[in-house]
Amino acid sequence: MLNTLLDISEESTGEFDKTQIERLFLDLFIAGNDTTSAALEWTMAELIHNPERDGLFLELYTMSLPHLDHNSSFYSIARSKVTSTKLPPGPKPFPIIGNLLELVGHKPQKSMAKLANTHGPLMTLKLGQKTTIVISSADLAKEVLQQHDQFFCNHTIPESVVAGNEHEFSLPWLPVSAQWRNLRRICKSHLFANQILDANQNLRRKKVQELLADIHNSSLNGDAVDIGKAAFKTSLNLLSNTIFSVDLADPNSATGRELSKLVHSILEVGSRPNLADYFPVLKKVDFQGIWRQMTIYFGKMIDLFSSIISQWLLQSKTFGSIRNNDMLDTLFHISEEKSTGEIDKTQIERLFVDLFLAGNDTTSATLEWAMAELLYNPEVLTKAKAELKQIIGKGNAVVESDIDCSLYLQAIVKETFRDASIWENPNSFKPERFMGSEIDVKGRNFELIPFGAGRRMCPGLPLALRMLHLMLGSLIHTFDWKVEGGFKPKDIYFEEKFGLTFQKAEPLRAIPIMV
Ligand code: HEM
Secondary structure, X not given: OHHHHHHHHHHOOOOOOHHHHHHHHHHHHXXXXXXXXXXXXXXXXXXXXXXXXXOEEEEEEEEOOOOOOOOOOOEEXXXXXXXXXXXXXXXXXXXXXXXXXXXXXXXXXXXXXXXXXXXXXXXXXXXXXXXXXXXXXXXXXXXXXXXXXXXXOOOOOOHHHHXXXXXXXXOXXXXXXXXXXXXXXXXXXXXXXXXXXXXXXXXXXXXXXXXXXXXXXHHHHOOOEEHHHHHHHHHHHHHHHHHHOOOOOOOOOHHHHHHHHHHHHHHHHHOOOOHHHHOHHHOOOOOOOHHHHHHHHHHHXXXXXXXXXXXXXXXXXXXXXXXXXXXXXXXXXXXXXXXXXXXXXXXXXXXXXXXXHXXXXXXXXXXXXXXXXXXXXXXXXXXXHHHHHHHXXXXXXXXXXXXXXXXXXXXXXXXXXXXXXXXXXXXXXXXXXXXXXXXXXXOOOOOOOOOOOOXXXXXXXXXXXXXXXXXXXXXXXXXXXXXXXXXXXXXXXXXXXXXXXXXXXXXXXXXXXXX
């Protein structure tokens, strides 16, 4: 705590001086000591009288990815050892398998939404051997993520990331600890700070121009564009350029093809339900082969980053320091200075794994949903185009500094993220609801937390928002769009498929027309 408080006072996010820290410690010792020991004594008494309660967990995941359909979207499942003997209501579990059968199928998120309608916004599910509490209301999410964040901020580690020892290095899986704090601080101050992102925005601008050139070719031939695929490739390219100035999404680059395949494979295998997570006794058997496949994929990805970093080191040794303003550059300067937080080559490789896995399809899936909504709601698209035309001017390229003034574009992105179940008129896509509103996606308004909230909130948010607005703004400012095959906008299919992020079940294909 002392470290954290000193950090806060240095960062000046809230002011704290030495005297206040001393007073706070006094309060903590007086208030926290015998309350805890008494609670522990009561808890031990409960556990001894109710031995079956040992092994009860609360899990916290925030599954709030893009605006889905109109029934489901935001669920938090909270985590930590629980000591209370009173569990929230939930469906009656079967012996051994618990409630797993109720979630079997392609849309477990929908089954959960249905169950929550019956059992309430705080619900107990028994997933095999794991007892899990599902939270599905903004108020409860606020209580958990704001007031009790310290109890719920560590994630349960799935077997798929034990593969390759990913959990020992990786930001999402490390417990809140000195190592995790160091990585978060590096992300916040050195990778995703606004002045750093401003300095390397040219790396992204070039890649968006390439996307537009590709789409221009399609428009000349009257070909449809698979928006999700184009967004995935461009997000990968934006990330790889921001991270180490390399074009990994170039179809002619073998490294690029390999990385793209690895990211796809890890996300696909990692999203498969793994019985070993629900029945720990099956861990050793790995009969679905998930652990084995993930070990191979993580190993290949780390080898790939290791060779990119080694090349970079060799070049900087041979030709002197290279300043690309990319993340690799920044991280090596930090590691040399050692004053701002230490990070070595292994940690850099692992951090890159996190950034590629956490930052790619989250961004591209959001872009695809946003485009689907715009094609489905042509009046919103027209209004967005008019705003961009006024701010940027016909024929000019969208740049990141235009985003701040493009309030309607920002409202479209918020509306894409919106949790339909807790807003008025959930069935209409109305960015207007965010115009003139203070609500943002930065973890303060619990009715809109696509990036999570509390300590674990997404550190990549500043980059994600830039990439999203830049890509979306560019696509709609440069082209008109019509749905492929002569279909009407109202024919667009809005179902999602389950995965680590919710992708559109049917890819959105649309024909660009140069404006
Ligand atoms: C639209 C895009 C994105 C969305 C919706 C999103 C959403 C999220 C969410 C919900 C979490 C989990 C928060 C929690 O555990 O409570 C998260 C964590 C994380 N995100 Fe993002 N994210 C996006 C883009 C990015 C990008 C571009 C990066 C980096 C390049 C990134 C890096 C991370 C990392 C490293 C974590 C783990 C943080 C930790 O556990 O300490 N994300 N993100």
